[in-house]
Amino acid sequence: MTAEAAPTQTFAHSGKFFNVLGLALKNAGLTIITLTMYRFWARTSMRRRLWSRTWVMGDPLEYTGSASELFRGFLIALPTFFLPAIFIFYIAPLAMEGVWAAWLTFGFYVFSVPMIAAARYWMRRYQLSRTRWRGIRLGLAGSAWGFAAASWGWWVLQSLSLGWYTPAARINRARLMWENTRFGDQPFQFIVEHGESPQKGMWLPFAMGWISFAIIVVIAPVIAGVISAYVSMTYGESIDPELLTYVPVFLVLGVAVIYGIGWLVCWAPYNAAAMNRIASMLTIDGARFKLRAKTLSLLGVTALGWLFIIFSLGLLAPVAGFLQVRYVLNRLELIDPPRFAEIGQSVLTDSNAGESLGDAFDLDMGVGVI
Amino acid sequence: MQARYADGRAAIYTDVEIDLAPEKLVIRRGDAVIEWDYADLARADDKNGLIVLKRRKPDTGERVAFADWYDDQLAAVAPRLMKSRAQGVEGRFTVGALVTLAWSLAGLFLVGIPYAADPMARAMPEKYRTQIADISWSQVNAFTAHCDDADEATQILNDLAFRIMERSQVPEREAIWITIADASFPNAFALPDNSIIVTDELIGMADSPDELTGVLAHEIAHIEHNHIMKNVVRQIAAGVFFDVVFGGAGAGQAIAIASVNLAGLRYSRGDESDADLRGMDYLDAAGISTGGIARMFDRFEDYAEAEGAGDIPTMLSTHPASRERAVAARQRAREGLAPSLTDREWRIVQQACGGADLTNEDTPANDVEQD
Numbered sequence A: 001m002t003a004e005a006a007p008t009q010t011f012a013h014s015g016k017f018f019n020v021l022g023l024a025l026k027n028a029g030l031t032i033i034t035l036t037m038y039r040f041w042a043r044t045s046m047r048r049r050l051w052s053r054t055w056v057m058g059d060p061l062e063y064t065g066s067a068s069e070l071f072r073g074f075l076i077a078l079p080t081f082f083l084p085a086i087f088i089f090y091i092a093p094l095a096m097e098g099v100w101a102a103w104l105t106f107g108f109y110v111f112s113v114p115m116i117a118a119a120r121y122w123m124r125r126y127q128l129s130r131t132r133w134r135g136i137r138l139g140l141a142g143s144a145w146g147f148a149a150a151s152w153g154w155w156v157l158q159s160l161s162l163g164w165y166t167p168a169a170r171i172n173r174a175r176l177m178w179e180n181t182r183f184g185d186q187p188f189q190f191i192v193e194h195g196e197s198p199q200k201g202m203w204l205p206f207a208m209g210w211i212s213f214a215i216i217v218v219i220a221p222v223i224a225g226v227i228s229a230y231v232s233m234t235y236g237e238s239i240d241p242e243l244l245t246y247v248p249v250f251l252v253l254g255v256a257v258i259y260g261i262g263w264l265v266c267w268a269p270y271n272a273a274a275m276n277r278i279a280s281m282l283t284i285d286g287a288r289f290k291l292r293a294k295t296l297s298l299l300g301v302t303a304l305g306w307l308f309i310i311f312s313l314g315l316l317a318p319v320a321g322f323l324q325v326r327y328v329l330n331r332l333e334l335i336d337p338p339r340f341a342e343i344g345q346s347v348l349t350d351s352n353a354g355e356s357l358g359d360a361f362d363l364d365m366g367v368g369v370i
Numbered sequence B: 001m002q003a004r005y006a007d008g009r010a011a012i013y014t015d016v017e018i019d020l021a022p023e024k025l026v027i028r029r030g031d032a033v034i035e036w037d038y039a040d041l042a043r044a045d046d047k048n049g050l051i052v053l054k055r056r057k058p059d060t061g062e063r064v065a066f067a068d069w070y071d072d073q074l075a076a077v078a079p080r081l082m083k084s085r086a087q088g089v090e091g092r093f094t095v096g097a098l099v100t101l102a103w104s105l106a107g108l109f110l111v112g113i114p115y116a117a118d119p120m121a122r123a124m125p126e127k128y129r130t131q132i133a134d135i136s137w138s139q140v141n142a143f144t145a146h147c148d149d150a151d152e153a154t155q156i157l158n159d160l161a162f163r164i165m166e167r168s169q170v171p172e173r174e175a176i177w178i179t180i181a182d183a184s185f186p187n188a189f190a191l192p193d194n195s196i197i198v199t200d201e202l203i204g205m206a207d208s209p210d211e212l213t214g215v216l217a218h219e220i221a222h223i224e225h226n227h228i229m230k231n232v233v234r235q236i237a238a239g240v241f242f243d244v245v246f247g248g249a250g251a252g253q254a255i256a257i258a259s260v261n262l263a264g265l266r267y268s269r270g271d272e273s274d275a276d277l278r279g280m281d282y283l284d285a286a287g288i289s290t291g292g293i294a295r296m297f298d299r300f301e302d303y304a305e306a307e308g309a310g311d312i313p314t315m316l317s318t319h320p321a322s323r324e325r326a327v328a329a330r331q332r333a334r335e336g337l338a339p340s341l342t343d344r345e346w347r348i349v350q351q352a353c354g355g356a357d358l359t360n361e362d363t364p365a366n367d368v369e370q371d
Helices: A018-033 A039-052 A067-095 A098-129 A142-159 A166-179 A204-235 A249-283 A296-313 A319-331 A356-361 B068-077 B092-115 B115-121 B124-141 B152-168 B200-205 B209-224 B226-244 B251-259 B270-283 B291-308 B322-332 B343-350
Strands: A012-013 A054-056 A061-062 A132-133 A135-142 A181-183 A282-284 A287-291 A332-335 B002-006 B014-022 B024-029 B032-037 B042-043 B052-054 B063-067 B179-184 B187-192 B195-199
Touching: A012 A319, A012 B042, A012 B187, A018 A319, A018 B092, A039 A054, A039 A067, A039 A319, A039 B092, A067 A098, A067 A204, A098 A132, A098 A135, A098 A142, A098 B002, A132 B179, A135 B291, A142 A166, A166 A181, A166 A204, A166 A249, A204 A249, A249 A282, A249 A287, A249 A296, A287 B002, A296 A319, B014 B063, B014 B068, B014 B200, B052 B068, B063 B068, B092 B226, B115 B226, B124 B195, B152 B179, B152 B209, B152 B270, B152 B343, B179 B200, B187 B209, B195 B200, B195 B209, B200 B209, B200 B291, B200 B343, B209 B226, B209 B270, B209 B291, B209 B343, B226 B270, B270 B291, B270 B322, B291 B322
Parallel strands: B179 B195
Antiparallel strands: A012 A054, A054 A061, A061 A132, A132 A135, A135 A181, A282 A287, A287 A332, B002 B014, B002 B063, B014 B024, B024 B032, B042 B052, B052 B063, B187 B195
16 A cells, blocks of 8 residues: 655655656646636645655655645735836836836836845745654744845846856855754754865866857857858748748747757756755754766756746646756765754744745746755 | 654654554553544645644644555544545635636626726826827837928818818817828827827828728727727736736736837727727718728728738727728718818828829829729
8 A cells, every 4th residue: 555665765756757747737727727826726735745755864854835825925925016016017107207117117127136036035934934854844044135135246246257256156145045044943054174165166167168158159149140041042032932031030049949958058067066066065963965966967857847847838847846856855965964863843933924926026936946 | 553753842753652543543652642633633744655644733743654554544533634635735615716716807807897998098097198198109209200291281181080070079079180100001090199190101002082081080989989098998907917817927017018009009809890880970970981991991901911910000900800891881881972082182191291192103002902
């Protein structure tokens, strides 16, 4: 009668592809017939499925969140986000001078940058507070607006440095997130060995990614232009003129596809290095982590996830989330387990605002992977 | 029965004995005995190979876990815990309520508000109408040019329109003003401030004054029946609905922004039919044959076929097929009526914006097959 046995590895994900796909398809159908109102229930059931198949030292994680909490968060977001947005986008253009309405819209978008970061933090806080292992709750301390302000500063530095600050920003964000993360009453820590760079092992793959993607950005339109010129010179007279009018569309689509594939391939080594590096710096009660993400396997999993998202118009995004979670967990190791008997229940207060803004910005593509 | 128990105070499980008694789950840990009523319990496992039980409220973090090969025994004493609801899965009632809520909202925003769009549009403050008109004019100015030589032609068309409106007692007759614009496309459309724009290309497309007059009558009817502002209300309702229901994904914003742009000033099929009928009423009352607008509908259909659907003029871009509209107009046509403009007036109108010269046989109008 035992459908699935608990894995023996320290970390493992026992989710079966078709089991998750079936739930994702059911959720997609209900989401469509409820005009997306089912999305809170879909998200909750998918998290429950993914969490319960996540095993740590033979015991599963547990997701205790409910759809009604998410729905309540959405209702909270109605006056705090949607009504201002409706005013700015619908009423202001009619009721105000055009210039002022435009400034208001611009201000809204500028304010959205830190707001998205804060929303991400709130979302993580909610998810952690609804995650238990062996009955002990996880949590996220710290200020969402503090994280938002810091993120905004790093985003500015990334922009000013043409992206070269990205590895540092990624580590900074991870540090701020993880140092505020709690398992019960134990904080996670982010420890850098003395004399080591926090970005150790990340700069070379980042430089390779940056340079190779820059080359692709420049070359792709040129190649597309050359192919287009060749086709129109060689076959120009024999091709239906109506078909020729679609050439610019094909060109733009072709360049977009090349950019997408280029992005995946160029940044895969950096992403694998960054994930491994962040895991290696995490500790809890003296225990260390080791992640063995590899470029090619990560590339394959990410590309497969993208395909699911693109061809299902986002409806099967949870499957992509599942593939990523399973990939990470099946490659994660724990060195020197913590003293679990010493870890007590969390004292952080529960997050009760749901994921209101996270839903508004659609930050998690329907799953919310911590 | 062997099981494991977590007390919710430390991150460890300890081995315990449990007894699935008829009313209660009995947990024996050493000498200590803990009893949980089945009615207070929920599942925390989502069928992952274990049965994990927890107390519902408050959730103290206590858990009892045992292998799921005992599910028959559990089902015998606590069948509720074997149902999906115990795992947190919503029932049919919830799904039904969501479907009802979603479609009720859709009905309210996409049917109810459009149905009440006329009174809502009329209640809209004048400054909103002016603001929308300003946005529309900025679009018009971006795609058309002012004609320096069209003053006399403009006056002729406005006198003609006023004559038509006076016969039918159109309430907005004092406020409506027709402007001829220099553009690269044939078009005519009404704006929220009761302006009607007619492009020189449209004038060039007409082969007789009655054809152009029919178009003007159609646009006047849109204004009299407040179709423009009704359409804005409808589109904003749709925008708000999509924004709220779909979670701020931006589709709603796009619709609302489009609604105050020229591209959004497209009417529903009902509005178009309404404007057709009312416009022909004007013509009948003014003693102008509807044969002109019938020929114009045919001309637009030919144009649409030649240029592709994307280039159909706004006036005729909505659903009713132009051929059918032409037939309807032709059925009402009367013979032997005088043209709506004199030859001299028509010649002046045609020459607006450096337009069609009557001596030039290559005008677009002459390229179009006549009725």
